[in-house]
Amino acid sequence: MEEDKIPFWRDSRVLKIVGQVVVLLIVLTIFFFLGSNLVNNFRRLGLTFGFDFLSRPASFGIANPPIAYNSSDLYTKAILVGLINSLRVMFFGIIIALFLGIIVGISRLSSNWLLRQLATIYVETLRNTPLLLQLFFWYFAVFLKLPRIDKPIILGRWGFLTNRGLDIPWFGDARQTWLGLGIIIFSLILIVMLWRRRIYVIEQKGESGQIWLWLLVAVAIATVVIFCFGLDWDIPQLNNNNIAGGLNLSPEFATLLFGLSVYTAAFIAEVVRAGIQSVGKGQWEAARALGLKSGALMQLVIFPQALRVMIPPLTSEFLNLAKNSSLAIAIGYNDIYAISNTVANQTGRSIEMLLIVITTYLTINLIISTGMNWLNRSVQLKQR
Amino acid sequence: MSIKTFSQKQWSSLLVAGIIFASLNGCGNGGDSTTNNAVNNSETSSLLDTIKSRGNVICGVNGQLPGFSFVDENGEYSGMDAEFCRAVASALFDDPAKVEFRELSAQERFTAVQSGEVDLVSRNTTWTISRDTSVGMEFAPTIFYDGQGIMVRKDSDIKDLAGLANQSICVLAGTTNEQNLADRMRKQGINYQPVVFEDVDAVYAAYDQRRCVAVTSDRSQLTARRAILANPDEHEVSSLVLSKEPLGPMVANGDAKWFDAVKWITFALIQAEELEINSQNISSFEKTEDPQIRRFLGQEGNLGEDMGLPNDFAARIVKHVGNYGEIYDRNIGQPFGLERGPNELWTKGGLLYSPPFR
Numbered sequence: 001m002e003e004d005k006i007p008f009w010r011d012s013r014v015l016k017i018v019g020q021v022v023v024l025l026i027v028l029t030i031f032f033f034l035g036s037n038l039v040n041n042f043r044r045l046g047l048t049f050g051f052d053f054l055s056r057p058a059s060f061g062i063a064n065p066p067i068a069y070n071s072s073d074l075y076t077k078a079i080l081v082g083l084i085n086s087l088r089v090m091f092f093g094i095i096i097a098l099f100l101g102i103i104v105g106i107s108r109l110s111s112n113w114l115l116r117q118l119a120t121i122y123v124e125t126l127r128n129t130p131l132l133l134q135l136f137f138w139y140f141a142v143f144l145k146l147p148r149i150d151k152p153i154i155l156g157r158w159g160f161l162t163n164r165g166l167d168i169p170w171f172g173d174a175r176q177t178w179l180g181l182g183i184i185i186f187s188l189i190l191i192v193m194l195w196r197r198r199i200y201v202i203e204q205k206g207e208s209g210q211i212w213l214w215l216l217v218a219v220a221i222a223t224v225v226i227f228c229f230g231l232d233w234d235i236p237q238l239n240n241n242n243i244a245g246g247l248n249l250s251p252e253f254a255t256l257l258f259g260l261s262v263y264t265a266a267f268i269a270e271v272v273r274a275g276i277q278s279v280g281k282g283q284w285e286a287a288r289a290l291g292l293k294s295g296a297l298m299q300l301v302i303f304p305q306a307l308r309v310m311i312p313p314l315t316s317e318f319l320n321l322a323k324n325s326s327l328a329i330a331i332g333y334n335d336i337y338a339i340s341n342t343v344a345n346q347t348g349r350s351i352e353m354l355l356i357v358i359t360t361y362l363t364i365n366l367i368i369s370t371g372m373n374w375l376n377r378s379v380q381l382k383q384r
Numbered sequence: 385m386s387i388k389t390f391s392q393k394q395w396s397s398l399l400v401a402g403i404i405f406a407s408l409n410g411c412g413n414g415g416d417s418t419t420n421n422a423v424n425n426s427e428t429s430s431l432l433d434t435i436k437s438r439g440n441v442i443c444g445v446n447g448q449l450p451g452f453s454f455v456d457e458n459g460e461y462s463g464m465d466a467e468f469c470r471a472v473a474s475a476l477f478d479d480p481a482k483v484e485f486r487e488l489s490a491q492e493r494f495t496a497v498q499s500g501e502v503d504l505v506s507r508n509t510t511w512t513i514s515r516d517t518s519v520g521m522e523f524a525p526t527i528f529y530d531g532q533g534i535m536v537r538k539d540s541d542i543k544d545l546a547g548l549a550n551q552s553i554c555v556l557a558g559t560t561n562e563q564n565l566a567d568r569m570r571k572q573g574i575n576y577q578p579v580v581f582e583d584v585d586a587v588y589a590a591y592d593q594r595r596c597v598a599v600t601s602d603r604s605q606l607t608a609r610r611a612i613l614a615n616p617d618e619h620e621v622s623s624l625v626l627s628k629e630p631l632g633p634m635v636a637n638g639d640a641k642w643f644d645a646v647k648w649i650t651f652a653l654i655q656a657e658e659l660e661i662n663s664q665n666i667s668s669f670e671k672t673e674d675p676q677i678r679r680f681l682g683q684e685g686n687l688g689e690d691m692g693l694p695n696d697f698a699a700r701i702v703k704h705v706g707n708y709g710e711i712y713d714r715n716i717g718q719p720f721g722l723e724r725g726p727n728e729l730w731t732k733g734g735l736l737y738s739p740p741f742r
Contacts, residue, residue, distance in 0.1 A: 071566035
């Protein structure tokens with residue numbers, strides 16, 4: 001028996017373990033080397049590692065802060081302002097890019113020749129040029145070329161569009177506003193519930209669902225009325241070449257939001273197209289045979305199936321948008337990366353600030369992926 | 385059964401071997417780096433020696449600032465900061481061309497020095513206490529005394545900071561300008577919108593396109609950039625001075641030998657002007673009897689060798705790039721018509737003062 005024993009260097013179980021140990025050692029050695037290099041360089045320059053500098057006053061200004069901020073606030077507050085600015089762009093960017101992408105993606109498959117060609121030009125132009133270049137283009141050639149503040153574009157009596165940004169009405173900070181917003185959110189939830197109820201009644205009971213539609217319209221009208229009159233609107237006023245009141249969306253914010261959205265939308269359009277084309281021809285034919293119109297066909301039959309293919313690549317487009325928002329620094333928008341850079345520059349704490357920025361982006365993107373994975377599971381075929 | 389025991393033994397002995405290997409490796413690394421560290425701190429291996437054996441000096445510059453450092457029509461770097469790099473190369477190699485220029489943004493400059501990517505930075509950098517201490521820099525003597533100013537359009541009627549209330553002001557990221565502006569506005573309780581760019585060109589492009597009513601920077605920079613705006617006559621640098629901005633070269637902390645060399649190369653430029661030695665007349669000093677000049681030019685004593693430079697380092701600098709006054713006139717005085725003001729020698733009422741070469 002002893003002679004039949006496989007020598008250990010040919011025993012696959014041993015070899016597997018040895019392989020793993022070797023890889024682990026190599027990885028550890030690399031990390032150790034990089035780490036000790038860092039520590040030695042810190043020591044050589046007489047620098048120390050730590051985060052206590054964050055509780056010192058920032059002493060730099062930030063334009064259009066989303067929360068109250070002045071230059072005597074702490075670095076942590078400045079970084080928080082940057083974080084909110086980043087999240088703002090990511091959140092609205094993802095929503096706009098998604099809707100635009102879906103429209104362009106469906107247009108690429110449209111039977112209308114002009115629409116199809118326009119969508120193709122859109123996708124191919126935006127997808128094949130660098131985003132940084134596009135941002136500079138939108139910023140210097142479009143948004144800064146808007147009329148100056150002494151002759152603004154007046155949008156009805158509600159707002160102004162100038163090269164200092166878009167000034168729109170915004171609600172004041174009154175109790176009435178918060179109450180109104182609460183009612184609006186409640187009504188929106190109610191509308192969704194009514195819509196589902198209507199679909200349920202139509203599908204399961206074969207009724208017309210007319211009464212639910214009327215209810216829905218009534219709630220919607222009430223919501224619009226509350227939105228217009230129930231909130232304490234603050235309308236921007238122009239006097240002396242200065243616009244006061246309302247909300248100012250800076251050209252930097254507008255450029256970044258617009259640039260990121262249209263760029264990512266080009267990629268999303270391709271994801272949507274791929275998703276729709278992945279649905280078998282039989283599904284189209286079956287849906288048409290049932291007499292579904294093209295809108296209903298897309299909404300009820302094709303899109304739900306396409307979603308299963310679309311969500312994983314969509315996730316990476318969303319993640320890309322979130323990461324690309326760090327290009328804000330080039331056009332002077334104060335996102336978390338731009339502000340962290342300034343902090344690092346003032347304090348000389350590059351490593352610490354890099355760690356903070358990396359952790360932040362990592363956290364944001366992990367949250368986005370978790371949400372999308374959850375969504376992905378919920379649209380997959382259920383095994384019954 | 386026996387197979388299993390055997391392989392388990394093998395596995396554990398391998399693991400032990402692995403751990404030993406790892407720790408040996410770790411010790412080796414640790415040992416090496418400690419020696420490196422010790423050598424770095426000692427007199428024998430300074431950046432100065434590395435530069436001498438490499439044969440050129442790597443100098444971080446701005447590259448976008450006429451008068452200080454920018455690429456001229458001949459494709460050469462010109463400007464005061466660039467000339468300072470050439471002065472260092474002249475002192476070390478007797479050849480002003482032995483410079484490798486690296487363009488750095490305001491944000492990059494400190495990390496570039498800390499990481500050793502460049503040997504020195506000569507990039508209109510303001511000497512402040514925090515940069516000197518917590519950021520880990522060492523500043524050579526100031527080569528340009530400046531102050532922060534504001535440039536506005538002539539037709540804008542802005543005469544003081546109060547006129548900038550609720551207005552946008554363009555500013556470069558990672559500069560003292562950004563902080564000085566915040567300090568001054570906070571002191572006077574004025575609300576304003578800073579529009580901060582990382583790139584110098586973007587700052588002035590946005591100002592030129594009227595994104596901001598004003599742009600703030602060092603007055604010399606405003607004057608220089610005004611000259612290359614689309615219509616320079618429409619703009620003016622207001623007489624307001626917001627701060628003091630002593631600009632000079634800098635090196636990394638913790639290398640006294642290299643720092644001394646850069647420091648005394650700077651002083652040599654000033655001292656040469658004080659001794660009235662310039663690139664035209666330097667040959668006439670070859671047979672001078674003045675002991676002070678003989679020492680300065682390295683004809684006697686060994687002031688240069690004591691700090692690891694050639695004895696005639698000052699003579700080489702003057703021969704190749706000239707003295708401070710010549711550099712100033714060539715790059716700032718003539719092109720922009722800027723008076724020397726505080727950048728005059730102490731003997732003429734300015735602030736430039738070199739300790740004795742003795």
